[in-house]
Amino acid sequence: MKLLVCISNVPDTTTKVRFADNQTRFDATGVQWIINPWDELALTRAVDLKEDSNNPVSEVVVINVGSVETEPTLRKCLAIGADKAIRIDTVPKDAFQTAKQIASLAQKNAFDFIICGIESGDYNSSSVGGMIAEFLDTVSVSSVSDIQFQEGKAIVERDVAAGKEYIQMEGNAVLIVQKGFAKEPKIPNMRGIMMARQKPLEVIPANDANALTEYIGFQLPEPKAKVKMVNADQMTELVNFLSKEAKVL
Amino acid sequence: MSVLVYIQNFGSKLKKQNFEVASYGSKLAESMQCPAIAVVMGTMEDSELEKLGNYGISKTLKVTDEGFNTLINKLFTQVVQQVVVQEKVTTVIFPDNNEGKAIAPRLSVKLNAGFVSGVVSMPVTLEPFIISKRVFSGKALAQVQINSPLKIISLAINSFGLHEAKTVNQIVSFEPKVSVDDQSTKIVDRKIHSEGISLLDADRVVSGGRGMKGPENWKPLEELAKVIGAATACSRPVSDAGWRSHEEHVGQTGKIIAPNLYIAVGISGATQHVAGISRSKCIVAINNDPDAPIFEVADYGVIGDAAQILPKLTEAVKAFKGE
Incomplete structure (x- = not known):
């Protein structure tokens, strides 16, 4: 079985975000870039599945749509244990354009499962996975929190409002995954980092997919009012604040 | 022309977040001078559906076959697409939750309609359609312009609140042209939350x-x-x-x-x-x-x-x- 894990390259979570050109674009000056945390969980589990010989997974490929600047992130994916990385060489404007790039690659290469993190830490769109599935006219399962293989078939666990559902699948699907799929991201070890240098990182040209939306401006939120401190012995006062002032009790 | 609100079916019941999405949809429809309508998948009593009329929904299309009681992303997308075409919908609103995230991006591709998720307020302008959403996990807001004729948005839960607007809600059955015995999402087991309050719904x-x-x-x-x-x-x-x-x-x-x-x-x-x-x-x-x-x-x-x-x-x- 071949897995394709989609990787978004995002600013480190602790980045202090700033915008440039009259607040119209993200200012990347001095920003540390990381594997999108949800994609990192997806990759972690994909690599674990491959490394456990009880599972039918034989190959893990990672893909990113981005400029040459995303390559350190793809190298890190290789160090974590992906076999091969693909970069589609364009800076996408929105999720639709990203998804169309990945879908056109997936059309030409057979992957049993395409795996996407449920959200990206930059634009928080939660869109690419579902869009890829629709471009490919294939099944998608979202909010996936676990996967197990039984007799060559995958049992996928998803969260729904009422609880959990377990879906049997034989592949040819997009999985949109969240925490639980893996619980903690894998840290690359020295051997992984050394091996990553030998692994293929293929760069392919983008197609002419269009975007349907555009980011035209950004704002930082209003600074929050200062916290009101309540003495630890005055819990009645806190309850009063919560009921009369905040109106939440 | 109309605004379509996707009403998630919570075990044949409506929840506060449904009324919030309905409130948002009817407010948006008012500014566009068109009706706000709703679609609900799976079984639900008319007496329950009527409540949507309290929040400005003037027509509800129900897709009652039991086959729609389980979320099947691809199938649900097809149904909503057919509703969009039949009802001449220009804007579709989803809740920004598990189910919205499952369907809205697919619908965006199916309809070639720009999709903005996690919006927190009414559009800044309608022509061009510009709307605010949270980005960088809440560290900033972005204004996003949708450039396609059809538009899809998902509303962040608890961002807009409830706004009553009593309307007569006409409930009609919708018969989609899809195969209900879709076997692509074969559920082999279920675990239902039994105790406590669900974290995602909790006030x-x-x-x-x-x-x-x-x-x-x-x-x-x-x-x-x-x-x-x-x-x-x-x-x-x-x-x-x-x-x-x-x-x-x-x-x-x-x-x-x-x-x-x-x-x-x-x-x-x-x-x-x-x-x-x-x-x-x-x-x-x-x-x-x-x-x-x-x-x-x-x-x-x-x-x-x-x-x-x-x-x-x-x-x-x-x-x-x-x-």
């Missing part, structure tokens, strides 16, 4: 961090949650250490919530944690470290030891409720 949440010092100390936190009718949650170090289930993890890679009241007990307030709670209406922080960053995002703060403060707070709430 109030009490959450514990490393400052709780160990899983054996959770009793007073659970007591408080019970008394105020709250769900319980935790920070990532707590779930990583196995003190609580990872299902309770609130924060960037865990659950992202927006309750009216969030009480953070012994949680320092790392950026990753704040990303999951910053949309809460009111945040109370209880921490023994006066310099903890959680106090920068909290509305009310108490400095001290959780083990001593929690029972006092529980008593104070009981006294307030007259128990």
Whole structure:
């Protein structure tokens, strides 16, 4: 079985975000870039599945749509244990354009499962996975929190409002995954980092997919009012604040 | 021309978040001078559906076949697409939750319609269509322009509130041209949440961090949650250490919530944690470290030891409720 894990390259979570050109674009000056945390969980589990010989997974490929600047992130994916990385060489404007790039690659290469993190830490769109599935006219399962293989078939666990559902699948699907799929991201070890240098990182040209939306401006939120401190012995006062002032009790 | 609201079916019942999406949809329809209509998948009594009329929905299309009681992303997308075509819909609104995230992106491709998720307010302008959404996990807002004739948005839960607008809601059956015995999503087992309040629906949440010092100390936190009718949650170090289930993890890679009241007990307030709670209406922080960053995002703060403060707070709430 071949897995394709989609990787978004995002600013480190602790980045202090700033915008440039009259607040119209993200200012990347001095920003540390990381594997999108949800994609990192997806990759972690994909690599674990491959490394456990009880599972039918034989190959893990990672893909990113981005400029040459995303390559350190793809190298890190290789160090974590992906076999091969693909970069589609364009800076996408929105999720639709990203998804169309990945879908056109997936059309030409057979992957049993395409795996996407449920959200990206930059634009928080939660869109690419579902869009890829629709471009490919294939099944998608979202909010996936676990996967197990039984007799060559995958049992996928998803969260729904009422609880959990377990879906049997034989592949040819997009999985949109969240925490639980893996619980903690894998840290690359020295051997992984050394091996990553030998692994293929293929760069392919983008197609002419269009975007349907555009980011035209950004704002930082209003600074929050200062916290009101309540003495630890005055819990009645806190309850009063919560009921009369905040109106939440 | 009409605005279509996707109403998620919660086990044949409607929830507050359905009425919020309906409120938003009818308000938007009013500004576009067109009707707001709704689509509901799966079985639900008309008496329940009628309630949508209280929030400005003038027509509800129900797709009642039992085959639609289970979410099948691809199939549901086809149905909504057919409704969009039949009803000449120009804007579709989803809830920004698991089900919205499952269908809306697919529909965007199917209809070639630009999709903006997690919007927090009415559009800034209709022509061109520009709308605000949260980005960078709540650290900023972005204005996004949709350039396609058809538009899809998903509304962040608890961002708009309920706005009553009584209308007669005409309920009609919709017969989609799809194969209901779709076997692509074959459910082999189910586990239904039985106890407690679901974290994603909760109006109030009490959450514990490393400052709780160990899983054996959770009793007073659970007591408080019970008394105020709250769900319980935790920070990532707590779930990583196995003190609580990872299902309770609130924060960037865990659950992202927006309750009216969030009480953070012994949680320092790392950026990753704040990303999951910053949309809460009111945040109370209880921490023994006066310099903890959680106090920068909290509305009310108490400095001290959780083990001593929690029972006092529980008593104070009981006294307030007259128990």
